[in-house]
Amino acid sequence: MHVVVxxxxxxxxxxxxxxxxxxxxxxxxxxARVDRLRADSDAVMVGVGTVLADDPHLVLDDEAYRTDRRENNRPENPxxxxxxxxxxxxLDARILDDEARTYLLVSEAAPRDRLDDLRAHGATIVVAGEDRVDLPAAFDTLEAESVDRLMVEGGGELIxxxxxxxxxxxxxxxxGSKIIGGRDAPTLADGEGFVETFPELALESVERVDDGVLLRYSVS
Known part of the structure; x- marks a missing residue:
């Protein structure tokens, strides 16, 4: 599986x-660029914190992309x-509507009755890990479900x-050309942080977009 954050x-x-x-x-x-990235992906991923904070829909905005996917025998939304x-x-989250299939990656610690309710609302449940989601194992399951290209949109803990x-x-x-500030404001990669070894990035391109700059990296 190819993962794009x-x-x-x-x-x-x-x-x-x-x-x-x-x-x-x-x-x-x-x-528009993000919508195009979504259209090129088999699935779009977020963490539950993003769902709770923003209630995202995670479907395509441009009808032309939906049409193109249908004509290529793909679901109209990733x-x-x-x-x-x-x-x-x-249970009333927008990602649980019938616009696209929704996978919830959960751990064995998730309450059974809660999982039953989510299934009843259309979610496909993937159980991986004891207390937290085992991401590599869960991704193996997604790959078996023909998710070959995954786009991740946040948040910082998941990234x-x-x-x-x-x-x-x-x-x-x-x-973007904006200062937000705040020691408690979420950053691109939160979690515990790296202290000894750090992921290595290779800068592939720099492009001015809107009033900001788009940086593209490959990860070694």
Whole structure:
């Protein structure tokens, strides 16, 4: 599976404010780029924190992309994937509608009755790991479900975990012309942080987009 992490940060590296509410960082050109990335992917992934904070829909905005996918015998929207160790995804979350298939990656610690409720609301449950989601094992299951290209949209805890598990192949970061600040504001890669060895990135391109800059990296 090829994993592409895509994120937008402020100039000081924040994904949103300390309130963890959605902050608009990029503009129309970058929104279109993200929609194109989604259209090229088999699935789009977020962490449960993003679901709880933003209630994202994770479907394509441009009808032309949906049409193109249908004409190529693909679902009109990529599948949606949520890393949700304890099955905290709300039953009325927008990702549980019938616009696309939704996989919830959970651990064995997730309550059984909660999983039954989520299944009844259309979720496909993937159990991997005892207390937290075992991402490599869960990704093996997704790959068996024909997810060959996965786009990850955040948040910082999930992105750190993916780098920690050496599962990331590409990183695209839009850096906007905005300062958010705050020691408690989420960053691109939160989690415990690296202290001895660090993921190595190779800068592939730099492009001005909207009023910011898009950085593309490959991950070695």
């Amino acid at each position: 895509n994120a937008a940060t402020s100039a000081d590296g924040k994904l949103s404010s300390r309130r963890r509410e959605q902050v608009v960082i990029s503009g129309e050109d970058d929104f 599948a949606r994937v949520v890393a949700d160790s304890r099955a905290r995804t709300p 750190f975990s993916l780098f920690e598990a050496t599962l990331v192949d590409e990183l695209s970061v839009y850096v």
